[in-house]
Amino acid sequence: MKKFLLVSCTLLGLAPGLRAQTGSRLAPTTAISTATPYAADFAEAYRLYPVIPRGMLEAVAYTQTHIRHIGAEEQASCMGMPLPAGVMGLIADGKGHFRENLRLVAQLSDVSVERIKADPRSNILAYAAAYARLANERQLRANMPARHLPVLLALSELPLDRDALGTFALDSHLYSVLTFLTRPENQSRYGFPDYKLDLPAIFGANYRVLSAGTTQVSERQVQAEGQVFDPGGSTYSLTSSTDYGPALTNLTTCNFSSRSGTAITHYAIHTVQGTYAGCISWFKNCSSSVSAHYVVRSSDGQVTQMVTEANKAWHIGSENPYTIGTEHEGYVNDASWYTTAMYTSSAALARDIVGSGYGISGLRTFYGAATTGTFSTGACVKIKGHQHFPNQTHTDPGVNWDWERFYTLVNNAPTVSTLTAATGTLYDAGGPSANYPDDVRQCQLIAPTGASSVRLTFSSFDLENAYDHLLVYNGANNQAPLLGKFSGTTNPGTLTASSGKMYLELRSDCATTRAGFAASWSSVGGGTASCPTDSYEANETLAAGKSIGVNVNNLAYVCPATDVDWYQFTSSSTNNNIKVTLSTLPADYELQLYTAGGTLLYSSTSASTTAETIVYNGAPAATYYVRVYGYNGATSNTTAYTLRVSTQATAWAAPETPAFASRQAAEKPQVSITNPVQSGDRAWLSVTGYDGPAEIQLRNTQGQPLGAGFRTKLATGQPVRYALPGGLQPGVYLVMVQLSTHVEYLRLLVQ
Incomplete structure (x- = not known):
């Protein structure tokens, strides 16, 4: 002292x-x-x-x-x-x-x-x-x-x-x-x-707790991922004198009380109006007489638990007995605090509360417009802001909190019915004759194969006004542009999705059902057929490459967009000059030649539908592999490409387009991603020749989306950190990057 x-x-x-x-x-x-x-x-x-x-x-x-x-x-x-x-x-x-x-x-x-x-x-x-x-x-x-x-x-x-x-x-x-x-x-x-x-090195053993996604605070300790935070080994303790400050003990025990048997039924979202560290410290202050169960950090979404859920925290006045509350670092008048990391982490916490047996449904998350004032939503909405509870004067989280985004993150794994026919009729969850039920989240994707646009016309429409809604998007999911949010009995008429896909999401609350809707769709350029079969599938890897003969034509399809075709052939010591051609291309396809050990020998990447050609004169007698794929997801379910391997004793003339010829950087922006990454970690995305919006979507090798899409801005020289969805198994994935100019598909190895 x-x-x-x-x-x-x-x-x-x-x-x-x-x-x-x-x-x-x-x-x-x-x-x-x-x-x-x-x-x-x-x-x-x-x-x-x-x-x-x-x-x-x-x-x-x-x-x-x-x-x-x-x-x-x-x-x-x-x-x-x-x-x-x-x-x-x-x-x-x-x-x-x-x-x-x-x-x-x-x-x-x-x-x-x-x-x-x-x-x-x-x-x-x-x-x-x-x-x-x-x-x-x-x-x-x-x-x-x-x-x-x-x-x-x-x-x-x-x-x-x-x-x-x-x-x-x-x-x-x-x-x-x-x-x-x-x-x-x-x-x-x-x-x-x-x-x-x-x-x-700076934070030592405590770094794991400080950087963890979730921390837990009890009366005497802080821990995360099985490791306890060591006060004696903290950077603060090692930096400052042992005589430096007063000793306050067990302050978190003074700012909560028993629920006295009241059941937990609701979850409240707050904004601190201050910092993460300051909030943690304030909840320890006995004079503050306030607390919340959790605090979320803006920069990386770290969560600290301050009061056990079984106890009553003091965060929302008369509504404390039945609520769990979480404070979010930041200020209601500054949207920059509400980061992607914060939304993602907070929604994961909400999902955990939903799954904890309290009877709180994620479908009861508020998804209306953000406002500056206070208004009570009623008991039906279970997950909502401080401003939405009765008897309140505070307006957090306020006008900058994105409730629609939070709803989709909390309910991040909907069941989606995909409709691939060129035309058809769809109904609400009650079908053509019955009312739709309460607590519905019905997701339907109209995606006719090869369609350039989809047109949907409603023949009837009747939803509980202002409580039940139909949301329609111009794209494959609820991250696409919103075409409209509809309620009541006003018929939406005809809607058109210029993307070739239309996503519909019906949401109903806990009471009052109606007749619902019926609508018919048609498409331009769409058909009922999915990807045609060819005799070479499945051949997505070098090890699964199918044998083909020389001097014969082989017809196959690149379909779906993520399809990769591998073939193998054997050359002789006499006809040791090889020419591989890829022709009758319906889209921009690429061609590569590999050794049996997986070493890339030559690559042909001509632009557009120009035929691809590789020449390898004087090739040793051996088994070789050919790889065919679509550039940036190029695909066709109607036109087959022609692959031909030709061999002869005399040398072939060099192709007009040299092997490994690359597109000019100015023609198309290029996106790259760090590889490999650990499951649950983050990857860095970089771009050259581009400055604008981007949407990132992780997919499996079959092209199916995994988790919610991530919207951001990419610019040359400004890498963006991409948080992977939780629970990924080790393996190879595709990262779809939608730029304003085109789409790129990147391979990502998760270890």
């Missing part, structure tokens, strides 16, 4: 000369033009204080506020947590629990509290001045950010506790800041170097 007091006096006892110097550095400067928020202010801070590692200020600001100025008009937290101030997320009133780091920053920088709170530039530069003072005192270097952890801890608002939950909260803060610095997309956007930070 003596050491802490000495350090505090040293930090706060600024010389007048230094106070004047730091204050004068806040004079206005000329802003620079850039797309990143407050870039001119951060750039000025690094110029004034070169001891600060570039990127560190943005990392702290992103962890605290997603680099957004938190002003006085910000909505208060429904948990009673104090709101931070400014871009750097500083606390003025810690409510007896948080350290008031805004006041510390004001003292170190000689800038007034009011100015730091009101002005984003002053907020950033004052924090930078305080940071630089502490870093210089420790003789730190800007190129070694891993040694700056004591400065991050000194300027954090989190209590310097020594128990398991306190050290975990502090290490979570450090983990979030350093993780920001390790990401290539951040390094590119904010212009800082790759510091080669080794997070497993």
Whole structure:
């Protein structure tokens, strides 16, 4: 404790000369033009204080506020947590629990509290001045950010506790800041170097808990994936003095109570109005008198359990006895906190609650429009926001939470009926004569083989108005563009899916059924036939390659789009000049020649329907393999290609298109993915020659979708991290990447 007091006096006892110097550095400067928020202010801070590692200020600001100025008009937290101030997320009133780091920053920088709170530039530069003072005192270097952890801890608002939950909260803060610095997309956007930070080495054995998808918190410990978080081995404990902070014990035990026999029937979604680490710490504070069962981190979706489900957490007032509640890091007025990782993780948690025997159906998840106000949905909707429960004043998760996306992630494995005929009639779940039932999720995919468009005309339509809905999409699933969301008795008329596929999803609630709908479809270019059979299937691998003769024509199909055909033939020592041709092509097909050991010898990749030719003169007598496939999913179920292997004693003339001739980079963008990856991990997608939207869908080798699609933006030089669906078995998969220009199929090996 003596050491802490000495350090505090040293930090706060600024010389007048230094106070004047730091204050004068806040004079206005000329802003620079850039797309990143407050870039001119951060750039000025690094110029004034070169001891600060570039990127560190943005990392702290992103962890605290997603680099957004938190002003006085910000909505208060429904948990009673104090709101931070400014871009750097500083606390003025810690409510007896948080350290008031805004006041510390004001003292170190000689800038007034009011100015730091009101002005984003002053907020950033004052924090930078305080940071630089502490870093210089420790003789730190800007190129070694891993040694700056004591400065991050000194300027954090989190209590310097020594128990398991306190050290975990502090290490979570450090983990979030350093993780920001390790990401290539951040390094590119904010212009800082790759510091080669080794997070497993920095956090030691606790790294596994900090980076886990789910953590569990009990009265005395935090654990994840079978490993217990070690407070004594935490980075915070190893970085700071053992005399540094007060000891608070078992604080989580004071903010929950018994349900007194009340059954769990509902699940509530909240937004913290603060950070993940701050929320964990606040729930330990006995004076806060609030808690939730779970907290979800924005950056990677990590989940921390704060109260057991069997007990009543204090998160939603009069509705506490029958609810489970989860807080989501972030702010209702800033959609950037609601990341794909957060949605995915939160939905997985919801699915677990659905499967826990409480009688909460995933089909009872709210999927209406996000709003800013409060309104009660009634007891029928079981999974919904704080704002949707009765007797509430808080409006989280607010207008930026995507309820439709959350619904589809919670209900991520629907049964889909696929209709491949060129024409036909479909009905609701009640069939042509009966009403549809309650709690229905009926999914139908109209996908005539080879269709260029689908047209659907309703002859009748009657759904419970505003409660039951039919959603229709222009594509193969509910991630495709929405053609319409229909309810009541107004007939939708005729709908057209220009993609050649139309996806319908009927959802009904827990009460009141109606007659439903009947509709007929037709298609352009569609037929009833699926992929035609040929005598060579199945031949999807080299080991399954079918034998073919030389100097004869072989006819086969590339169908479906993921089909790959392998063939084998044997050459002789006399007729040792080989020519392989692929002709009568209905689409852009490719041709490759391999040795029996799987080594690629030649490849022909002519564009469009130009015939492919490979010549191998002087080939040793041996068995060879030929591979035929469609470029980027090219396929046909109506026209067969012709494959011919010709041999002769004299050499063949070289083909007009050289082997391995590649398409010009400007013709089509190219997408690549890291290989291999571990099951449950993430892969990096990179693109060249493209900047625009993309939709990513993992499929099996038969082309069937696995999990929900992922929408993102791809750009040259900006890799995107793709989280694989859970539960994948080791093996080979296809990653379909839909660009605005075309579709690419990538092979992915999961180990």
